[in-house]
Amino acid sequence: MSNINKVGSPERVYKTDKILIKNTDLCNDPWRDSEKNTEKPIYKSVSLCQWRQERGELLTEEWALGITLPADSDLYEIDLLDDLDKIDLISIEFSTFTDGRGFSLAAQLRQYGFTGELRATGAIILDQLYYLYRCGFNAFELSANEDVDIILNALKAFSKGYQPGW
Amino acid sequence: MYVYNDIDKQLLRERVTQFRDQTQRFLKGNLSDDAFLPLRLQNGLYIQRLAPMLRVAVPYGMLSSTQLRKLASISRDYDKGYCHITTRQNIQFNWPKLETIPELLKELSEVEMHTIQTSGNCIRNVTSDPLAGVAADEIIDPRPYCELVRQWSTLHPEFAFLPRKFKIAISGATQDRASIQFHDIGLQILENEHGRGFRVFVGGGLGRTPIKASLLRDFLPERDLLSYLCAILRIYNQQGRRDNKYKARLKILVRATGIESFAEKIEIEWLRIRDHYPELQEEAINNMQNYFSSPNYQTLDVKTVEGELNRLTTDLLEPSQRAFKRWLTRNTGEHKIPGYRTVTLSLKPTGIPAGDITDRQLQAVADLADRYSFGEVRTTQQQNIVLADVASSDLLELWLAAKQYGFTSANIGTMTDITCCPGGDFCALANAKSIPVAEAIQRRFDDMDYVYDLGELSLKISGCMNACAHHSISHIGILGVDKKGAEFYQIMLGGSAGDIAKPTVGKVIGPSFSAADIPEAIAIILDVYVDKRIEGESFIEVISRLGLRPFKDALYPARAVTLKSNSTEKTLGVNI
Incomplete structure (x- = not known):
């Protein structure tokens, strides 16, 4: 839980050197764009810390709600499972690409029926995209320096998997 | 033996392509050392002392003659004309060049072989009983289950970046020839009134902290095997330590949690997973069993x-x-x-x-x-x-x-059938050489009548505490240690893994010895055994009866032993 205050804080500044790939397409990030330009955003994204403090208010508004979780979050300790159907985006932030906890967290969220956007952010590398996708991620925030064709190819590294996936 | 279907072949081709691309990006400088490291490790590629080392998976030890011939040609074409069989039933090449490895992998794939997950912090190659399917004491052939687990663990998306490596072994016989209780997960197949299933052991391992596994579950129905494995791996992935690589193995988590609360965690996670997880269908198991049906034995008189x-x-x-x-x-x-x-x-x-x-x-x-x-x-x-x-x-x-090919040294199961890691001659991790020590012991004990008289005796030598030679579960185990830049060797006695009821980690007998003194130290130990044994008693039986004391007394009288070696008296250089 030590990462809660470090990542996904409300002051978080989205860097413009990031691109978003969603469902195998390059797209704009409505959460980022919305927060920049409007007083009352249609898209609202919060940290886990904020979610815990303001859950009630956050759920009453009409906006599309996004929450950022550190990859080491324990799903059973963060009071999220009952509200999965009310959340539109869950971003899982990886602090280092060799820390695989975010893969399991994503698989658990899908297993519990989360159907919204599941986004991998932070220290991920292209060579992990296929595995991330198979664990249930359908969106990836990556450096704008990456070549989109290479990203899309990495997402299709394998045509099948031996395991049940999402 | 299992034969690849179209999907297996397709996946392997895709892996070869993926790794070719990764290697090219690395060689061109487009992939950093740090990023390439786990990727190459997950393809069995280490950068060693002298050259890269490439580890090829031999699933549960099975090889066909076609595969052997391919390994022979690869040894010739990509290496120096030989390879090495590891203590996890795999094959290692010691001298391939990095830039040729993608092509080498392509050749391996032509005979349904690969290097996937033979290293790195992921689920490693499944190991098993080398006598599977033929052993007189076998209850159930483990190989169909090994293959099912091999497939399930291969390219597993969720478990490629674990806290540390993860090893699974499966046995289906009365005697344990796979050392299952010294693996992260050990599965013992059994059959009872509930049908066929597994006794599940968890948190065993060797390395610097050798620990015998704990019993996690007395009976797991076979249909639940994969969902249950998923639960164990998931808990480990999320809760295993990542702050210290020496405390990152599952054994440490199990020990810190306590087996009862660990079992509780697994049970809770498993019940959550199980409903979403396809069961292992009887048909799938039967299909897999067909690959391992008995060959056409002749009816012999x-x-x-x-x-x-x-x-x-x-x-x-x-x-x-x-x-x-x-x-x-x-x-x-x-x-x-x-x-x-x-x-x-x-x-x-x-x-x-x-x-x-x-x-x-x-x-x-x-x-x-x-x-x-x-x-x-x-x-x-x-x-x-x-x-x-x-x-x-x-x-x-x-x-x-x-x-004619040098395969008939009649020493199987004797003390000269030494298990030995590549050690300091090859391995970058080693503290000390192991190959020359093994050879010195073999030369010292060249009287086969004496060796046979000693009976069943395992002797294993690891060049560092990573324990690749499994020295801590050997009757006599030798461990290379570094003492202020000099190579010394610690001796352990009494380890054993074959008896499923009482697998035992050996105990260190005392201060370490120089390489030159090891053969003589072994001789002293064996003299004590010969002297103390009561008719028919094996080495390991004498140790369980008497403990280490008589061996210690003989090796360290007043902590400086005078030895008779080469008919001259000299003091054994005990390093205290």
Whole structure:
């Protein structure tokens, strides 16, 4: 839980050197764009810390709600499972690409029926995209320096998997 | 033996392409060292002391003659004409060039082989009983389950970046020849009134903290195998320590949590997973079993065959015939089919690093397998090769043929059948050399009558505490340690893994020795055994009866031992 205050804080500044790939397409990030330009955003994204403090208010508004979780979050300790159907985006932030906890967290969220956007952010590398996708991620925030064709190819590294996936 | 289907082949092609691309990006400087590291490790590629080392997966030790021939040609074309059998039943190449590895992988894929997950912090190659399917004490053939677990764990998206490596072993016999209780997960197949299933052991391991596994579940129905494995791996992935690589293995988590609360965690996670997880269907298991059905054994006239063998081995006086008899006693074993024997080809002749095998020998093993054992062999934890299905009537012919290639050292299961890691001669992790120590012991104990008289005795040497040679579960274990830049060797006694009821980690006997003193120290230990044994008692039995005390007293009288070596007196350089 030590990462809660470090990542996904409300002051978080989205860097413009990031691109978003969603469902195998390059797209704009409505959460980022919305927060920049409007007083009352249609898209609202919060940290886990904020979610815990303001859950009630956050759920009453009409906006599309996004929450950022550190990859080491324990799903059973963060009071999220009952509200999965009310959340539109869950971003899982990886602090280092060799820390695989975010893969399991994503698989658990899908297993519990989360159907919204599941986004991998932070220290991920292209060579992990296929595995991330198979664990249930359908969106990836990556450096704008990456070549989109290479990203899309990495997402299709394998045509099948031996395991049940999402 | 399992045969790849179209999906297996497709996935393997895709992996080869993926790794080719990763290697090219690395060589061009587009992939950093840090990013390439886990990717190459997950393809079995280490950067070693002298050159890259590439580890090839041999699933649960099974190899076909076609695969052996390919390994022979790869040894020739990409390496220096030999390779090495590891203590996890895999094959290692010591000298391939990084830029040739993508092509090497392509060649391997042509014979349904690969290097996937033979290293790195992921689920490693599944290991098993080298006598699976033929052992006289087998209850259920573990190989179909091994293959199911192999497939499930291969390219598993969720478990590629674990806290540390993860090893699974499966056994289906009364005697444990796979050391399952020294694995992260050990599965013992059993059958009871609830049907077929597994006794699940968890949190065993060797390395710097050797720990015997704890029993996690007494009976897991076979249909739940994969969902249950998923639960264990997920808890480990999320809760295993990542702050200290020496405390990151599952064994540490299990010990810190306590087996009861660990079992509770697993149970809760499993019940959550199970409903979303496809069961292992009976049909899938049956299909897999078909790949491992018995070969077409001949119906042998057992009486005549055995009679002939007896005649050959009892009445004859020629030295060569005595040698055959020794080989027959030491290097062949019981088979479930009357008239058949299992044959172990010894890769432990004196002076050759344990488990090393040349291209010519690989070719020869392939020919022997085709001629005498239905075209298949198994690699063993002890770094030998087993021909599992040999008709007794072929034994003499096989022996004569195998002799030409140096496979007939009649030392299987004896103290000169030394298991030995590559050690400081090759491995970047090693603290000390291990190969020369093994050779010195073999040379010191070259009187085979003495060696046979000692009976069943395992001796294993690891060049560092990563314990690749499994020295801590050896009757006599030797560990290379670094003392202020000098190589020393610690001796452990009393380890054993074969008895499923009481697997034991050996105990360090005392201060370490220099390499030069090791053979003599072993001699002292063996003298104590010979002196103390009561008729028929094995080495390990004497240790369990008497403990280490008499051995300690003999080795360290007043902590400075005077030894008789080469008929001159000298002081054993004990390093305290």
